[in-house]
Amino acid sequence: MAEQYTYAVARIHAKEMTLLDRQDMEQVLACDNYDEALKILYDKGFGDGEAFLSSEELLSYETQKTWNVISELVDDMSLFDVFLYANDFHNLKAAVKSVVTNSDIDGLFIRNATVEPEKIYEAVKNREFNEIPKHMREAAENSLKVLLKTGDGQECDIIIDKASLEAIRDAGRKSGNKMIDGYSELMVALSDIKAAVRACKLNKSLEFLKRLLAKCDTLDIDLLTNAASKNIDDIYEYLYLTKYSGAVEKLKISMSEFEKWCDNLIIDYIKEQKSNHFSIAPLAAYILARENEIKAVRIVLSGKQNNLDNSAVRERLRDFYV
Amino acid sequence: MENIGIVFALLGAALAALMAGIGSAIGVGMAGEAAAGVVTEDPQKFGKVLILQLLPGTQGIYGLLIAFMTLTQIGILGGDASVSFAKGLLYFAACLPMAFVGLWSAVRQARAAVSGIALVAKRPDQMGKSMIFAAMVETYAILALLVSILSIFGIAGLSL
Numbered sequence: 001m002a003e004q005y006t007y008a009v010a011r012i013h014a015k016e017m018t019l020l021d022r023q024d025m026e027q028v029l030a031c032d033n034y035d036e037a038l039k040i041l042y043d044k045g046f047g048d049g050e051a052f053l054s055s056e057e058l059l060s061y062e063t064q065k066t067w068n069v070i071s072e073l074v075d076d077m078s079l080f081d082v083f084l085y086a087n088d089f090h091n092l093k094a095a096v097k098s099v100v101t102n103s104d105i106d107g108l109f110i111r112n113a114t115v116e117p118e119k120i121y122e123a124v125k126n127r128e129f130n131e132i133p134k135h136m137r138e139a140a141e142n143s144l145k146v147l148l149k150t151g152d153g154q155e156c157d158i159i160i161d162k163a164s165l166e167a168i169r170d171a172g173r174k175s176g177n178k179m180i181d182g183y184s185e186l187m188v189a190l191s192d193i194k195a196a197v198r199a200c201k202l203n204k205s206l207e208f209l210k211r212l213l214a215k216c217d218t219l220d221i222d223l224l225t226n227a228a229s230k231n232i233d234d235i236y237e238y239l240y241l242t243k244y245s246g247a248v249e250k251l252k253i254s255m256s257e258f259e260k261w262c263d264n265l266i267i268d269y270i271k272e273q274k275s276n277h278f279s280i281a282p283l284a285a286y287i288l289a290r291e292n293e294i295k296a297v298r299i300v301l302s303g304k305q306n307n308l309d310n311s312a313v314r315e316r317l318r319d320f321y322v
Numbered sequence: 323m324e325n326i327g328i329v330f331a332l333l334g335a336a337l338a339a340l341m342a343g344i345g346s347a348i349g350v351g352m353a354g355e356a357a358a359g360v361v362t363e364d365p366q367k368f369g370k371v372l373i374l375q376l377l378p379g380t381q382g383i384y385g386l387l388i389a390f391m392t393l394t395q396i397g398i399l400g401g402d403a404s405v406s407f408a409k410g411l412l413y414f415a416a417c418l419p420m421a422f423v424g425l426w427s428a429v430r431q432a433r434a435a436v437s438g439i440a441l442v443a444k445r446p447d448q449m450g451k452s453m454i455f456a457a458m459v460e461t462y463a464i465l466a467l468l469v470s471i472l473s474i475f476g477i478a479g480l481s482l
Binding site: 006007008009010011012013014015016017275277278 | 352355356357358359360362363364433436437439440443444
């Protein structure tokens, strides 16, 4: 029942008031240096008065803060698996590579995930794939086998990335929520377009592309694969026929413009949740809005650290949820 | 079986109190959850959200009023408690508008109140408007209350 989230949604809507908007970000941008920018962020509630050694530490604290709030409000966190699977598969990739190269695992893993990274590492190391969730097993086994046999890191990445997208799409379908389902579809479709364009620019074969792209509902993967195996104009021609036609103009400019367009598309997609008061969707939207906010802060802070021109930083900023 | 009239009349009174009361309990509870969510983040908004939380509570009072009036008319609260079968059925029917509209309007009003609470959380200066949105639903509870009251008083004058 949607009403079971009434408290949670009301609290999240109240919390949205503390999200940074473009005006706040302009204020941070207007600072003379990195330290001043940090001070403004602290004043706006970032870090909760704690001391941090680096901006990355501050931002991971903020990410954790979001998940702490959500876990306080929702009993069944599996509803949000769709947002965490990418981290799980990143950890799997790191585990497979460190097992094969016998390297140190310190600092390799992302903490916000559905499975303990050490558990994945141990499972891969001991070849006990039953210890990790079902949707990761095949990818873990195959990527390890490929990396041990060929030493081809790219092939290992392809196996895991595709499995990650398939798991995300599947989690979206299973969530039973239209917004989360739609988000997973959007994620997979946009990742497919990005991967197809990159592979096309590297003149990858049709066989390679077939192993690269994950199935989704809004793109015909066979057509996209065929187009990508020919040339970039064929991809554009195909994309014009889909709901992602807006991507073409951005792709013609640059990949970073396309990535910005993707992020804005997702923010645009979740914006309607601001006026939804009765389902899990506004909570999911808040997670994405916080991710977007943290990404924006990272862009601004790294701009300040590297003394970049404000207009260059401003160009890279995405739309805001509030 | 000769007292079946009063059974129907009492059933009607009970339904009015019961269903409108259930609606209000659901509504006030739902709006209360939303209000608590907002107050968790901003305790200063307690006064504003409390008013919105109370709006779906009126249907329960209307239900109680109809039940009380019916009980008075049929003599259960004192006087002669003899009601004919036809009159009993009429009292039963007279209570139905308040019973059903009371239940449904309270639940729907609660949804409007929850949305209003979210509006107040983001724009405290829009308190008046958020109250109007929820209060609009009240119109239909009042109309049902009127029909039930007029019917109950009308039945008393009938010679059946």
